[in-house]
Amino acid sequence: MDIRQRTVINQRSSAFFKSKGISVKLKRVKVDGSVFIKGMSVLCFLIAWHVAVVTDVMWPLQFGNLPTPVAVLTEWVELFGQSTYYMDIMISSYRVLLGIILAFFLAVPIGLGMGLSRNASNLFMVNMEMFRPIPLIAYLPIVMLLFSTIESSIIFITFLGAFFPLLISTRDAARRIPVQFVHASRNLGCSRVPSLIRVYLPAMAPEIFTGFSVGIGASWMGVITGEMMSGQTGIGYTTWQAYHLLDYSQSIIGMFTIGLLGSSYSGIIRCVEKVMIRWK
Amino acid sequence: MYIDIQQACKTFQSGSDDTIEALKDITLSVSQGEFISLIGPSGCGKSTLLKMIAGIERPDQGTVCFEGKEVSDLSPERGYIFQDYALFPWLTVRQNIQFGLRHKGKSRKEQKLIAEEYIEKFKLTGADHLFPYQLSGGMKQRTAIARALCLKPGLLLMDEPFAALDTILRYKLQEELLRIWGLEQVTVLMVTHDIEESIYLSDRIIVMSSRPGFVKKELSIPLERPRMRTEPEFMRLREQLTQLLREEIEV
Numbered sequence A: 001m002d003i004r005q006r007t008v009i010n011q012r013s014s015a016f017f018k019s020k021g022i023s024v025k026l027k028r029v030k031v032d033g034s035v036f037i038k039g040m041s042v043l044c045f046l047i048a049w050h051v052a053v054v055t056d057v058m059w060p061l062q063f064g065n066l067p068t069p070v071a072v073l074t075e076w077v078e079l080f081g082q083s084t085y086y087m088d089i090m091i092s093s094y095r096v097l098l099g100i101i102l103a104f105f106l107a108v109p110i111g112l113g114m115g116l117s118r119n120a121s122n123l124f125m126v127n128m129e130m131f132r133p134i135p136l137i138a139y140l141p142i143v144m145l146l147f148s149t150i151e152s153s154i155i156f157i158t159f160l161g162a163f164f165p166l167l168i169s170t171r172d173a174a175r176r177i178p179v180q181f182v183h184a185s186r187n188l189g190c191s192r193v194p195s196l197i198r199v200y201l202p203a204m205a206p207e208i209f210t211g212f213s214v215g216i217g218a219s220w221m222g223v224i225t226g227e228m229m230s231g232q233t234g235i236g237y238t239t240w241q242a243y244h245l246l247d248y249s250q251s252i253i254g255m256f257t258i259g260l261l262g263s264s265y266s267g268i269i270r271c272v273e274k275v276m277i278r279w280k
Numbered sequence B: 001m002y003i004d005i006q007q008a009c010k011t012f013q014s015g016s017d018d019t020i021e022a023l024k025d026i027t028l029s030v031s032q033g034e035f036i037s038l039i040g041p042s043g044c045g046k047s048t049l050l051k052m053i054a055g056i057e058r059p060d061q062g063t064v065c066f067e068g069k070e071v072s073d074l075s076p077e078r079g080y081i082f083q084d085y086a087l088f089p090w091l092t093v094r095q096n097i098q099f100g101l102r103h104k105g106k107s108r109k110e111q112k113l114i115a116e117e118y119i120e121k122f123k124l125t126g127a128d129h130l131f132p133y134q135l136s137g138g139m140k141q142r143t144a145i146a147r148a149l150c151l152k153p154g155l156l157l158m159d160e161p162f163a164a165l166d167t168i169l170r171y172k173l174q175e176e177l178l179r180i181w182g183l184e185q186v187t188v189l190m191v192t193h194d195i196e197e198s199i200y201l202s203d204r205i206i207v208m209s210s211r212p213g214f215v216k217k218e219l220s221i222p223l224e225r226p227r228m229r230t231e232p233e234f235m236r237l238r239e240q241l242t243q244l245l246r247e248e249i250e251v
């Protein structure tokens, strides 16, 4: 076969595979009224809220105490122009980020060890099962005593929130690695230590990401709890503080901001997962 | 001898005090460059024997030697093609093929060149950037064989490599395997349960008994290649092997 012939065939087959690849990746975008329904449901919620406030409903819940959605939204729009709002968001996000990074570098090696070695598993098991079910808020008093600054104790709480989900998912993933991957890797000359990076870690990656999604949710709850209880900065602190200052619009804005940030973090994790795990 | 197995036995623990005697007194020699098929009823220990040669399993008694040394661990010297190919799903075809080259002390440039050579040799050009889940059965198998062969093993061990494929593809890949065998000068040891396939491909067929497996008969295939599945000698061998296997299943 001469070179020209071969390149023609190569081009043809690569074109074939490209078209195949694209058809795999193409997502069907549904616009069949689902956007409309979603929009309507948000609108209904806002109208119901407005009506409940304006008509001063006091039973079974005291909606009459709340500001109207219009008042809240106006104040929110004003807030968008103020740097303190963004500062709060940045500070809380920074705490979550730091906590989850610390958790990753601690939980993945320990989880891997626990998954691969019975001794390591026994070593950590009892302590883990004792500390894992404790709600984050219950750690606070002792954490406050242990850490010299409030900042470090809040970061520790966010670390804890991500640590256990990551640990458990890494451990279980390590136990589930198909034995033929390990054999194949050794058969190709990759010994045990390099295979931790080249085989174990990528094989576990999807489950580690699941741990991340759960972990970042817990971390977020942790940071808000910490800030509400003891902080002087952050979106959790501001939300709680607003209640004491009788600025209820601010509390509601804080609530919604916390919710939106929480779901955008999950979104970011999902995006990173999509980019990194293209092989599913 | 290239591969020398002396009185190898293997018993598995099944449950607390139940045991399965999988292999009993296997004695078998293979010379360099031979194409050998292992055939026998299912559960007779063919996979176990192949895994012992690869170094995945160890014999309880007896010895398994490769190039004069006792087999103690997996090694790239003895390429093993897993029944489900065991391609790494997170690597593309090219990265899978390149996986082992790093551990052979090749430079990055050499790794790339060798991978490219094997991608072409195995007709995977154009599919090199695909992940295993995007491949057909035949492509997966070619990738798995390329991944093992680019490390220049002396021996290629394959566990029922064509079992999951339809007839036409099976014929095509059998041709391919013969072509590779001629090209790369490897010794091939293949497990199969397909009588015709074993006659078509091998220099020698090892017929195993039902459990516990031992070597029931060794059959040399004197036919010239390329072989015709319809020639009289082919048919006669097929009849003979069918008879041998039927005895085992009826026992």
Ligand SMILES: Nc1ncnc2c1ncn2[C@@H]1O[C@H](COP(=O)(O)OP(=O)(O)O)[C@@H](O)[C@H]1O
Residues within 6 Å of the ligand: B012, B013, B014, B020, B022, B040, B041, B042, B043, B044, B045, B046, B047, B048, B049, B211
């Ligand atoms: N790891 C194992 N543990 C227990 N029994 C096993 C194991 N591997 C194989 N066996 C048993 O050994 C026998 C031979 O198995 P195998 O070598 O897979 O047979 P074949 O490949 O010829 O079908 C079977 O009865 C099987 O159940």
Ligand SMILES: [Mg+2]
Residues within 6 Å of the ligand: B046, B047, B048
């Ligand atoms: Mg088998």
